[in-house]
Structures are given as structure tokens and as C-alpha cells.
Amino acid sequence: MILHPAVIANLLASYIASFMVVYAAYYGAQILRRWDIQSGAELQLVLERKTYLISTLLTYVFGLQLLSLFLYVFTADTLCPLFVGAMCAAGTLNVNGFGYPTLVLKMVNFLLAGLWLVLNHADNQGYDYPLIKKKYLLLAFIAPFIILETILESAYFLDMQADVITSCCGSLFSSERVTGLGSEIASLPAKPMIWVFYIAMSITLACGVFFYRKGKGGYLYAALSVLMFVISLVSIVSFISLYIYELPTHHCPFCIIMQEYHYIGYLLYILLFGAVVSGIGIGALIPFRQVESLHSMLSGFIGKLALASVVLYAAFTVLVTYEIISSNLVMTYEVAS
Amino acid sequence: MRAWVEKQRYIIDFTLSSLIRRKVKNFGLLALYTLIVFILASAMFFTYSIKREASLILKGSPEIVVQRIKAGRHDLFPVRYLETLRKIRGVAAVEGRLWGYYYDGLAGANYTLLSPPTQQEAAEPAKPSAKTAVVEDEETEHHGVDASKPLFEHQGTALEPGTLIIGNGIARIRNIAKGEFMPFRAFDGTILNFRIAGTLSSQSELVSSDLMLIAEEDFRKLFGIESDYVTDVTVVVDNPSEIDTVASKITKLLPDARPIVRDEILRTYDSIFNWRGGMMIVIFSAAVLAFVIFAWDKASGLSAGERREIGILKAVGWETSDVIQMKFWEGAMISLTAFLTGVILAYIHVFFTGSLVFEPALKGWSNLYPHFALTPFINAEQLITLFFLTVVPYTVATIVPTWRAATIDPDSAMRHTGE
Amino acid sequence: MIELVNVKKVFNAGNPSEFSALNSVNLHIGENKVTVLRGPSGSGKTTLLSIIGCMSRPTAGRVRLGGREISSLPERFLTDIRRKTFGFIFQQPNLIKGISVLENVMLPAYPLGEPRSRLREKAMQGLAELNISTKAASKVEWLSGGEAQRASIVRALINKPTIIIADEPTAHLDTKLSQRFMEIIEKFKAEGKTVIITSHDPLVCDSKMVDRVINLRDGRIEGEPS
């Protein structure tokens, strides 16, 4: 294991997150078993107070997940000089088999935690805890994922050998070598990918505005926002990063949050994550629209989520277009495809 | 939205006044918190900037250094081996290096004596290798070089036999200047007097504060090294990506030789300062743990007054989540102030006062400690790591006690009769 | 206005120290009436008051406020109702030291997030009504008993509640201050507020403006079958 401050911080964060989620899930299970809104018994009052504890814990876990996602990528970047051949975070994540799964799991957990908070906010509006059973079932569903993420992350950092030869960012993402997940992304040709991105985005935005106005097609929009999330990540690797680096071969999606590129990656990723969390939040809330106690406020809340998601996706697209226009890389010839 | 902001401002109003009311305990916590952030931040800034400076400066170090090992110890390198090295394909130049240590009893410091590569040779392998694209500036300096030119010349001071060019650290310790004499005891006890021809610049103390440049024959006379031995050998390789293959060839050809590749040098420094950063964190985590327990205890051990206060708040109309927000703000205000103050003080400490606090630990027992100003190097990653190591544990430690405090019954204020 | 249907309240149920503070209380409190709950200490007066005032929930039974059933509401909604409809005056002034009288008075309205200027003005107006506006900026510790009581009354009124609940208000006041307090209650009644007072001070119970006196004993209303 590399005794590096960032590694220690990462492990500390993931252990704390797991501890908090397990602690919350334990109380959640208790609530699931003995919750009875009608009874005024002491146990019911104690359980109700516990709901505050659980929502506070989950809010902190949500924030921690977001921060530790960026710290994880940062640590990979600082450790890359230790590995022969690793030029940036992408290479370091390849040091052993746990690097990328941890990253993907961290993103998934972040989205799940976000979804839980959306559900929790909606539930708090109802005067008889309408969604309490569903949200704690979701919590029981999230807990194993976060524990799995902690195990993977510890495995990744603990058996990391300093001087393992690792494929560097260039080759990992360059398309000549078509092995490993990383290189497939890049082999998607950049020019057509731009069209795919813009078309998919316009469809998503159109569906979002339609849903916001008419209130129909919520599930469609939720599904589209998840699809758009994946397409955006893929397009970041295949063409957006090229424009930011102004280098036709540098496909790495991690270096854009580094200092040399004025931390532009943060803005891009935060807009993207915000959009997809509010997107899937809509999908999760639509089935409860006719719940009696939520009836009045839920459609307003879903409307706000839809608006937020559409605005964030639009802002993401504007930022991407600005990057493309302002970058002096001209993509006339076909690149690396 | 406006009401939400206004509510937060009200809660901050109330939290600040309640913090100020219990001045001693809260400011004690704040001071301890700032101290922890300060020490952690200083350690991190110091190690990160030294690591970066090392990687920038040592880029130009020799591509391969070959040492001879006898019985596990570094031994002198016979000159006849140089021929076998020159015959290896892909080797551009091979050159012996003469350097050693001299313990000066007077100042109690070790000096590194080095006989610099003679100017001609230094100019000859001037073909810029792919890695270091810096153009060698020596040629432009003295293009019409004449035979009588001194063997080595540094910023105008020529190094003739019998003279020395000393590092700034040595000049400072022995407070001697150009033109004075410095006695040396040779290997056989005879005293050799050398005139100081000049000193190296004070900016480069990080690499040269204990360095002494001495002519080759003086070096051999001082240490009694015959002319057919050198300390070690540097090898310049045509194609930088060939370095590893050349190194493995060297080990095959000279079993008792040990090549050290430049990347290895850079990686040594990286992992060493990682080790130090991590070591500092591990040792320091005991202090952070103690601090977290203190914060947990302070948060859960509510005094009767605090408990009564929350009871009143709940009675007059504050909801549990309002009290939780108040406690959150309490934690956030202390953490934010402590974090910012700690980081600012650490920045000043490391980059303006040259980490005064760490000097005794870093200096160790060497009286000759280079005075160097570190180039400030700070990025978001260090601040996030610092945030995770200090603010996150503090916040997490106070979550459960905060919640327990917030769930005091509203009617407790009613039950409370006696005063 | 407020209706309690066989409300029961049991503390630490299920273990030996089980103690039922209230057992099946039925009560109806009329609009714009002054009601006094009388009973020795330990008769469940305070528990009944905290249930009426939405501070705690009954173990069993129904509580209806203005026709809306509120006993199984989550605490978030209960507090919201309490904030807007009830004003509490406690036996002790229960003012928070270290902050000024004005801030103490504004405290209940903090979570509602009103703009500060409007809130300050409302508070100053309330203080002026009970003529202690001169003490607005002074520390709570410097107030006399009567002034502290009046400050806590102004605090109870800050959110313009329709129901005032006073728990043993005159316990620590001398007769002159108690009479002054009863005049204030009269003013409330004139303004159309409902007032509920717990007290065993004859000056309060036998005062002419009291519409109804309810006697409580061992968690039950007297004259009602157990």
C-alpha cells in the first residue's frame, strides 16, 4: 500500500461513508419492521425521531460521495508518477483490476444517494410519511453497494505496487489497442459522435420541456436522462476532451479536472450529475403522484425537478459547445478512427 | 427561496450568539482545530512542493549512473571497465565521476567534494536528448575556446588546481569568502591548503549547499585515489527509451556493477516524500483522533444550560430539523474558520518562513542545513485531502450527538420548574 | 375549536416503571373562551396541556384542532401548526440569556424566515404594547420578574397565534403583577383569542372573565366516569 496522504484520505472517506450507511440502514430496517403511523406508542415516537437521524446521515453521505469521487480521481492523478508508463489518472486506475470498477461504483452510489434524497424530500412533504417504506427499502438496497465500493476501493489501494508497469493514458484510450473497456470508448469516431451527442441532447431537452409543460412522458424523460448521461460520458472521452486539450489524441476524461485546464472538468461533471440525479428523481416520483397526502405538492416538486434537469443539461450543452468553438483544434480530418 | 436564505441567516445569528456565550470551551475547540489543520497543511505543502521541485530539478541528472559494488558496499570503479561500457550498442558517451565526502571536524559537517567533468567533455555530448530539450548554453559562452582554457569554469570563476569553488552553505558555516584559504587533512595526514576561488549561488543551495568543486588531481591527492579508479561512471544513451535495455546489458557485462536509472532517482524521491507525508499523517492521526473524541464529547455532553436552551427553542416553535440545522451551522462555522485560518497560516509558514517549525526535525543532526525558498505549489487536491482528514472526521463525530440533542422533548421546558 | 376524544398518555410503556399520566380524557374547548385547568401537581395537567398545545402526541385517542385530526401527524407538521396557532407562556419566563430581549422575542419566528426588518418592527410593536420597549436592547439578566414575564408574553404573541396557553403563569408573581396579567388575558379575550390556563391560584380560577373551570385529578377529569 502506498502511504500517501490522499490514499489515507480516500480510505478514511469510504470507511466513514460505509459506517454511516450501515448505521442508517440498521435503523431503517428497524423502522421498516415496526413502523405504524396510527399508534402513538413511545416506540413510534422514537422511530419518528430516528428518521431525522437517517436523513441527516444520508445527506452527509451524499456530499461525501460527491467529494470523494473527485478526490479519488485526484489521487489517481498524483500517484501516476509512481507507475512507469502511467501518464495520468487513467493509467493509475489501470494498476490493478479494481481501479475502474471502483470508479463506476462510486458514480452509481452517488446517483443512488441522490435519488434517496429526492425521495426523502418528497416524503417529508406528506403529512403521514407516505413513502417511508419505499425509501427505507431503497436505503437497504443502497447499503450493500456502498459496502462493496469500500471493499473494492480498499483492494485497489492496498495491493497497489508502486512500480507496476501500467498501460499509459495514451495507449489505454487510443484506439489502436482494442482491448480493455477504455479503448473501446475512444474508438468511437469523434465526428459522428458529435452528431449523436447533439441529436440525443436535443431529443432529451425536447422531451423534458414537453414533460415540464404537459406533465406527460415522465418515465420517457427519466430513461432519456440516464441514456443522455451515458452518451455525455462517452462523448467526453471521445471528442469533448479532445477540444479541451486541443490535442487530437488525448482522450483522457480525468485530466480535464486538473489545474492545467482551470478545473473546467468540475463544472462539466457537476452539471451532468445534477441533471441525471434530478432526471431519475422524476422517474422515481411519478408512481406516487396519486398518493393522497402528496397529491397537492408532488406535481409541483416533479415540475421543479424536470426544470432543473432540463436547465442543467442545457447548461452542459452550452458549455460543451463553447469549449468546442473556443478551442483552436479544427477537426476537419477524421481522427484516430 | 428567499425565506430559506433568511431562515439560515437567523439560525446563524442565534448559533453565533450561543457560541460566543460559551466562549472558553468553543474558542478552545477552535484553537485546537486550527492547530491540527495548520500542522497537517504545513506537512502537506512542504512535502508536495519539495517533491515537485525535486522532479523539476533532477530532470537533468545523468541518465544512467553505474556503481561498483564489492561485498555489498559501494567501491571505487576501475577505469578499465569504461572500455567495456563504451562498447555497448546505444551508448553515446561514458564518463567517470570523482566525488566523495569530507568530514570537517571544526564545523562538524560533512562536505561533498566533487571534481567536475572537464569543460570539453561537458560540451561534447551536447546533442540535446529527446527528453531535455534545453539547449546547452556553454558553447555560446566561449565559442573560440583556446587550449589554455581552465579545465572547469563556473560563472566566470575558473577552477585551477589548488583552488576550490564551495557551496553557499559551507561559506556560511565556515564564514570564509573568496580568496581565503581552507586547510584539509589528506588521507595520509598531510595538510593541504586550498584557496577559495568562488562560491556557488545561494539560489541553488537546495542542490549545492554542501558541494565543493575541486580539480581532479587535487581530489586524487586529497583522498589517495590512484588514477585508474573513479568513484562511479555516468552513461549517456543515444535513444532515451533504450535506457532500460542498456542498463540490463550493463548488469550482464559487469556483474559487480549496478546501474541506477534516472527514472529510478525521480521515483525514489516521489515515494520517499510520499512515505514522509503518509508517515506524518499516521503519526498525526493520533492527534486527530484525540481531537475527534474531544469534539464528540463536547457535542454529546450537553451542559444543563444548553439542554434547557434547546428545550426552550423547541417549546417556542423550533422543529427538530431547525435545531439540527443550528447544530450543523455551529459545526460548519467552527470548521470553516479553523480550516481557512489553518491553511492560510500553513501557507505563510511553509512558503514565507521556510517551515521554521519543521526545521529541527528536518535538519536532524546535520549542522549544515540548506537555506532554500520553496516554490509554492498548491492545488485543489491537497485542499480536498486536507478537508477529508480534518473536517470530515469532525463533522461525522458530531452527527449523532447533534441529533440526540435535537430530539429533546418540546415540553421539557414546561416540566422544568425549579430554577 | 379543540376536541380531545378519550386521549390516553402512557410513559415508558411495557416496563415496570409504566405510568399513565392521562387515561381517556374527553374534552372540548370552545372558541374565544378562557378555560382554566385546575388540579394538584401530578394530576397530568402539564401533560394534557402539552397534548393540547401539539407539543407531544397522545399514546391513544384523537385530538382534533379546528376540525382537523392532528394526533398522528409527523412532528414536522405538528410543530408547524403549533408555531402558527399556539402562543406559550411558561411558569418560568424561560428567556435565553446572552441575547437581547428583542432577539428573545423574535426567536419563535426565526424558522419562518420573515424579512428581518418586518419582524423587528412587529417585535418592537409588541414590546411597546406591554410598555417594555425601553428594555428591547438590554440583556435578559437585567429584567425584573414582571418585565421578564411580559417579555415572554410578547414572545408568545410574535407569530400572532389564535390560542394562548399559559402554564401556571402567576405562580411566581405577586398579587399586583397577577392582576396586571389577568388584564392582559382580558385584552386577549377581547381580541378574539382562546386562552387556556393551568393554575390553582384562586385569583385566576375565580376571576370573572374565566368561562369554564375544569378540575383534573389523577389523569382524569372530575365528574367523568373513570
Next chain:
Amino acid sequence: MRKSSIFLWSITVEALLLAVFLAHAVFSTGAQQANLEEKAALVRKLKLTDLCLFTEARYTRHLSQADLNTAFQDHPLSLEHFPSGSFTLPPERLTRRP
């Protein structure tokens, strides 16, 4: 002046101060380029290999040149007796398992 404004103002002032220092960091890396370049040139010219940080012992002065078991020169199990030894990890080559 409301207490919350005092707090918010003091935090913004501290954040600005930090921003000033960050800018100073970015600015001075540019300004110290010459200084760095001079050190790098000296290293290239004199073929140096190590930073001169701890001059009290051979294996702490030239960390990368220390031979195989210099770190435990006197006795394989004798712990470092120089404080800097506790900071420096024995060079990797020693710790790398064959």
C-alpha cells in the same frame, strides 16, 4: 450589524486571502522559473543526482546512490539513529521483493 453578516463577511475575507495566496502560488511558479532553471542547469553540468537535504550521513545525503544495504550499514537490525532516517524510506530497490 447582524451577527450573521459579521460571520459571513469574515469568511469571505478569509476566502479572499486564501485566493490571494493561491494566485501568489501560481504567479510565483512563473517567477521562480529562472531559479529552478539555474538549479537544473547546475545538476546537468555537474551531473548531480540528489537534493542536499540531510547531510549527516552518506545514505541520507545521496538517497538514490546509497548502495544495497547502506541504510543498515552498522548492523542490519539497528534502527536509524539519525532523525532523518526515520523520515526516509530505504530505497525501493531494497524493498522490492525479487
